[in-house]
Amino acid sequence: MPKARRSNDWGFPRWRGYGSSREATNVRICDRHGCDEPGDCPAPKAPNSPERWMFCQRHAAEYNQKWDYFEGLDKAEKEQRAKAERSENAGYAEAQHYGWGGSGDGSRSADEMRALDILELEADADFATIKKAWREKAKTVHPDVKPGDAEAAAEFQKLQVAYEVLKVAEERREWKG
Template identity: 85%
Template sequence: MPKPSRSMDWGFPRWRGYGSSREATQVRICDRHGCDQKGDCPAPKAPNSRDRWYFCQKHAAEYNSKWDYFEGLDKAEREERAKAERSENAGYAEAQHYGWGGSGDGSRSQDEMRALDLLELEADADFPAIKKAWREKAKLVHPDVKPGDAAAATEFQKLQLAYEVLKAAEDRREWRG
């Protein structure tokens, strides 16, 4: 009679290799009629309801594109709910630099990045460089230099707005220390 081989798990089942378990795993199927994909994206059946649909990614995106959070509410209730949402999310405003941004080190907002693009500057430009670029560009399209030119006036307004965005950001950085 052959001697049984010793198990290498030393009594610890977690040391066994992956795939050694033979139990069937339960997979939830998408709740959309006719879909046989894995339904791993929960979506509420109604506002303020704990009941959920479980869709595949494709059908969850389709469902969410038509979702109206304020459906069935009158104007006052909509404003109240929107105000409550803003107050609950106010804590995230302090961490804006963690948001989805473009290029750079994450210290500039997307509006600041657009303003820097308009002034044709890099993401790491300091404020004296911003001021210098703004003055050079503003001198070319200022309404006193080109009176009656609507395109120049529009360009000057864009430059002025970009400078104001960057100036406000610089003031916030100085204030924070």
């Protein structure tokens, strides 16, 4: 009977060679011309198509930047699909109080993002910046400044709603934190 041989790693398995008997793995390269990064992010070639481009993370973000999920749908179909998605994602909305964050970390809702667009601000704007931008814009179209101007009144109302959306969101974040 052969004698059991003791290994040289003194009981520390991490000292043994890792994957010395494994073969090389194939890595798909990014489909963007001239890029040599690994392409591990799939991106659809066309709406409702099973074919995918494989991009690196940087080029996938560039490709998806202007992607419009609702492209080619008429207004009624867009509303129907958006409503279906809101109802499917309702469970996530219920769990918003478990979120970690402040602004700029992906925690802003679509309504908040639209309100920031109205105020012409970036997604990571803090509330002091929001308040300052709202005041500056509201002063130019306030009904006291432009009495009888229906267009200015509508713009003022839009600014008011945008500010209220952002104010409520900020209060909710302060209440959570």
